[in-house]
Amino acid sequence: xxDDQRSRRRFLTGVGFATLAVTAVTAGQTIAPLAPFAxxxxxxxxxxxxxxxxxxxxxxxxxxxxxTASTWALIVRGGGSTLSFTRDQLLGRxxxxxxxxxxxxxxWSTTADWxxxxxxxxxxxxxxxxxxxxxxxxxxxxxYRVTEMGPEFVDDPTTLVALELNGEALSLDHGYPARIIAPxxxxxxxxxxxxxxxxxx
Amino acid sequence: MRIARIALVAAGVGATAFGVVLLxxxxxxxxxxxLGAWLAGAIIVHDGVLAPATTLTTRGLDRVGRVxxxxxxxxxxxxxxxxxxxxxxxxxxxxxxxRGARNDSxxxxxxxxxxxLLWAAVAAVTLLAAAIGFVRSRRTSGTPPTTGP
Numbered sequence: 001x002x003d004d005q006r007s008r009r010r011f012l013t014g015v016g017f018a019t020l021a022v023t024a025v026t027a028g029q030t031i032a033p034l035a036p037f038a039x040x041x042x043x044x045x046x047x048x049x050x051x052x053x054x055x056x057x058x059x060x061x062x063x064x065x066x067x068t069a070s071t072w073a074l075i076v077r078g079g080g081s082t083l084s085f086t087r088d089q090l091l092g093r094x095x096x097x098x099x100x101x102x103x104x105x106x107x108w109s110t111t112a113d114w115x116x117x118x119x120x121x122x123x124x125x126x127x128x129x130x131x132x133x134x135x136x137x138x139x140x141x142x143x144y145r146v147t148e149m150g151p152e153f154v155d156d157p158t159t160l161v162a163l164e165l166n167g168e169a170l171s172l173d174h175g176y177p178a179r180i181i182a183p184x185x186x187x188x189x190x191x192x193x194x195x196x197x198x199x200x201x
Numbered sequence: 202m203r204i205a206r207i208a209l210v211a212a213g214v215g216a217t218a219f220g221v222v223l224l225x226x227x228x229x230x231x232x233x234x235x236l237g238a239w240l241a242g243a244i245i246v247h248d249g250v251l252a253p254a255t256t257l258t259t260r261g262l263d264r265v266g267r268v269x270x271x272x273x274x275x276x277x278x279x280x281x282x283x284x285x286x287x288x289x290x291x292x293x294x295x296x297x298x299x300r301g302a303r304n305d306s307x308x309x310x311x312x313x314x315x316x317x318l319l320w321a322a323v324a325a326v327t328l329l330a331a332a333i334g335f336v337r338s339r340r341t342s343g344t345p346p347t348t349g350p
Contacts, residue, residue, distance in 0.1 A: 014279035018286040039315035040290040048306030
């Protein structure tokens with residue numbers, strides 16, 4: 001082996017060690033078993049209310065008053081009818097549990113236990129066949145105030161209008177009174193502080 | 202060996218080409234632009250900060266470490282590179298924390314303490330490995346390795 005080869009091998013070995021070290025101290029923000037070693041992750045597993053991190057607080061989103069108002073009700077519109085559900089009415093319907101992650105495009109993800117009403121049941125209550133839904137949040141502005149969800153997500157039995165997170169009522173920062181949780185969507189589309197759901201046809 | 206290399210290169214080129222096609226098909230033009238900016242940022246940080254910093258400091262290390270055998274010096278150079286990468290990761294977090302986190306669930310760590318601890322761990326492992334290298338090279342050469350120019 002020549003000196004050049006030896007030096008190249010040593011350099012590559014060094015790069016290998018550096019890669020291992022960097023991976024070890026960051027991967028834990030999305031791979032749960034590595035969480036204790038995630039020294040240089042912006043997010044800590046379990047940090048945040050109800051064990052799940054927050055990106056936008058209720059205060060930042062400007063929804064404190066609307067989300068805590070006693071007059072709040074979720075509006076579901078479709079097929080010419082407008083349905084309205086208070087939080088108690090939603091809690092009174094059949095509840096479904098889903099274990100789903102919040103997966104943020106910033107690079108962290110946390111899996112949590114959610115409970116609420118299947119979105120599909122609320123959509124079906126309008127009697128209109130759907131081609132997806134349009135979801136509107138209470139927040140007065142923001143890029144994701146209004147989003148659309150394709151029929152494949154609406155039909156998924158784990159997609160919920162969630163009312164509980166990890167065994168407790170949703171906290172304000174997690175989207176109280178009700179939020180969307182669906183599998184396989186980026187975190188920004190898991191709309192918090194629901195105001196209205198329009199059934200698309 | 203040759204066949205293995207050709208297979209590896211072919212697999213790498215194939216996977217890269219697949220990724221590029223996927224990018225072009227699934228992403229909008231403005232998204233591709235911001236991806237380009239992000240990748241350029243990584244190159245600037247590597248070529249503009251990490252590489253010069255480690256090269257310069259490693260030169261200094263080499264000068265100080267002349268008394269050491271090549272094996273020990275190699276271990277120290279590697280450790281220095283690992284430490285530099287860890288520091289590079291910690292710096293943006295420390296700066297962001299100093300500017301104030303968005304809410305309590307963001308930037309929840311004690312990054313300075315962790316960086317110090319990690320440097321200490323790297324130093325401990327390095328010391329051990331360098332010592333082993335030192336002992337081994339004494340054994341194999343039979344003479345003290347302190348024959349610097």
